[in-house]
Amino acid sequence: MFQGTFALFHRALAVDFRLMRTHLFRFLFAILILFCLFSAQMSSSMMGAAGLALFGQIVYLNFVFILIAGISFFATAITEEKEEETIGLLLMAGVNPVSLLLGKMLPRLIAALLLLSIQFPFTLLAITLGGVMFSQVLAAYIALAAFLFLVANLGLLCSVISARSRTASTLVFIGLVTYFLGVPLLELLRTAAINENWISGNFFPVKVAGIILEWIYDSSVIKQVTTILSTGFNETAWGYQFWSNLLFGLFLFGLANWLFTRFALLEQSSTPERRLVAKKKRSMFSPGRAWPQALMWKDFFFVHGGYGMSLIKFIAYGMALFSLCTFFGYTTRSYSIQEIGMTMFWTMLIVILIEISLISARIFHVEIQWKTLVSTAMLPESMAKIAYTKVLGSLLSILPAFFYLSLGVLFRLREMRYDSGLVFAEPGFWMMCTEILFFWHLTAFLSTYIKWGALPLSFFTMWMGNTFFFISVSLLSLGAGAPDMDGLSVAVTFMMMIGIIAFHFLIKERLVHLASQ
Incomplete structure (x- = not known):
């Protein structure tokens, strides 16, 4: 032993x-x-x-x-x-x-x-x-x-x-x-x-x-x-x-x-699973004929579950939101339609952020794991177009969450018109949005190098980066007074935008390298 x-x-x-x-x-x-x-x-x-x-x-x-x-x-x-x-x-x-x-x-x-x-x-x-x-x-x-x-x-x-x-x-x-x-x-x-x-x-x-x-x-x-x-x-x-x-x-x-x-000790399938995709052509969960954008069709159905998984998400999110709103309505004794809309908006926004984070960790890793990147690269399309088409097909899987998020916006449309004007004028808001985009690109890039753990590693890297940023700002405040936070936010946003653009080229070159092996 x-x-x-x-x-x-x-x-x-x-x-x-x-x-x-x-x-x-x-x-x-x-x-x-x-x-x-x-x-x-x-x-x-x-x-x-x-x-x-x-x-x-x-x-x-x-x-x-x-x-x-x-x-x-x-x-x-x-x-x-x-x-x-x-x-x-x-x-x-x-x-x-x-x-x-x-x-x-x-x-x-x-x-x-x-x-x-x-x-x-x-x-x-x-x-x-x-x-x-x-x-x-x-x-x-x-x-x-x-x-x-x-x-x-x-x-x-x-x-x-x-x-x-x-x-x-x-x-x-x-x-x-x-x-x-x-x-x-x-x-x-x-x-x-x-x-x-x-x-x-x-x-x-x-x-x-x-x-x-x-x-x-x-x-x-x-x-x-x-x-x-x-x-x-x-x-x-x-x-x-x-x-x-x-x-x-x-x-x-x-x-x-x-x-x-x-x-x-059970034997595992050596090929990708179809999950909730039905094999019968007449079934409502069947992928049917391929779309004109075949890679978008393939990723939506065979990676993210297609119509079946979308229906499950739609029902699950609806039941979760109903339970959450009912609980808040009971505890507060007064729960207006605007408050319901705000609950739906923030809950589904968090769900969408999590879903896209999971997508960024899988979108290219699936092709590498199942060794299909070489055959995919043989299509008469550039690697950049192949990557963007896969992204669009994967984003179709977040439509159930996006539906409830849009419904929450409609419930609180009047208030959000005023709030959005104030939020969009803040440089910190754009820095936060750019940081989220940078995190997704970093996750996708790391997924082409490591077998597992790209998402946790990206999260840990971003967390360390934010820690360094806030500590540096604190030290600057001690040494030379309070810095201009708006100007600092604009500078950080600009640098992360450059990093996002660089990730586009780095991911493309990495995929080309892997496809040529």
């Missing part, structure tokens, strides 16, 4: 340590912490407990890093072997399921723990700035390490039961959202139901549900970190959150081992 685990463990670490990007990422992470430390030292004379503020930034930076690692890094541990069809070969070589799971999960876990360990000495410097003690630093990193172990095993379980990396990442995302947002929402609904006398608080199932929700909430690393960062923290680092995360992580590993034979 341990021989197979050690072989996989040694190979994974050897490959990881030989990659330049591994050490570069750790170096950049340490540089970011040093930059935060420098800014905290510069502002220590103007604020109290500068060390605590610095330490809080670093802790939440690590929290975001762990979330991104769970969605991308850990969720592909087994699915990458499924997609390459090498699990059978590993088992034939005498590697049992436990060894395989340990050999695939432990190297990734250690790589993530190393990223935490390299910043620990720098974090101790926050003590010298005041407001934080060594016990708080130690307790925070212990809590983050336990949470990392939990997320690693959650990603491993989702990777075992999923056929594709994208599905595993989606399951991890749903699990984390349910854990951090679903549990507080359920507790809020339970409390509201008791206060409104819909149910009795003494009813046994309600009491049990409350106890379970409290246990889950107390195991949250956010609650533990909030307690650690509070003034006068004097609790043990090996508390309930540590042991609950550790035990539940072991439970998830055991569940992954139990389900391994059921899910991981």
Whole structure:
């Protein structure tokens, strides 16, 4: 057992340590912490407990890093072997399921723990700035390490039961959202139901549900970190959150081992799936004959699900909006048509941003993954036109969300005419829009280089860039007074527009290079 685990463990670490990007990422992470430390030292004379503020930034930076690692890094541990069809070969070589799971999960876990360990000495410097003690630093990193172990095993379980990396990442995302947002929402609904006398608080199932929700909430690393960062923290680092995360992580590993034979050994299709596209020509979900723009037709139906997926989105978004508006109407007791429109607008705007972000991560990666880029490049069209046609076909999949967004605009048309005039005149608004476009182009560009994780990596890169920007502005404010924010926003917008144009040419050249291989 341990021989197979050690072989996989040694190979994974050897490959990881030989990659330049591994050490570069750790170096950049340490540089970011040093930059935060420098800014905290510069502002220590103007604020109290500068060390605590610095330490809080670093802790939440690590929290975001762990979330991104769970969605991308850990969720592909087994699915990458499924997609390459090498699990059978590993088992034939005498590697049992436990060894395989340990050999695939432990190297990734250690790589993530190393990223935490390299910043620990720098974090101790926050003590010298005041407001934080060594016990708080130690307790925070212990809590983050336990949470990392939990997320690693959650990603491993989702990777075992999923056929594709994208599905595993989606399951991890749903699990984390349910854990951090679903549990507080359920507790809020339970409390509201008791206060409104819909149910009795003494009813046994309600009491049990409350106890379970409290246990889950107390195991949250956010609650533990909030307690650690509070003034006068004097609790043990090996508390309930540590042991609950550790035990539940072991439970998830055991569940992954139990389900391994059921899910991981099933043969996966070596061709792209049709998903909700019907094969019968007379079906309403059938793609029918190809459109004049065949690539647009192909991406809409065979990548994004076609009419079937659009209908599901239309119904799901409608039900979600109805439930959300009903909840707000009940809690506020007065919910006008304008407020309904605002709720629909902002909710669907967030949905559209998420959908386009997912599209940007898949639009070219699908062609590379299924090795169809070479045949696509043989069409009598330029690579630029092929790329833009694929973009238009993918954007058709957001029409259900765009319909509800437009409906929300109609409900609040009069107010939005006045608000839009004020918003459009702000340079910060255009900087935000340009930054979103830059993020989508960066994601599409990275998806042509890496097998998985382009979207989380782009998000992390943009987050680091924004952190540098705001820290730089703060330092300028300390040194030379408040800068001209409007002029600074215009300059940043201009630079990002240049970057977007550059990405167009870089993506084209990258696709041409991949098609010629």
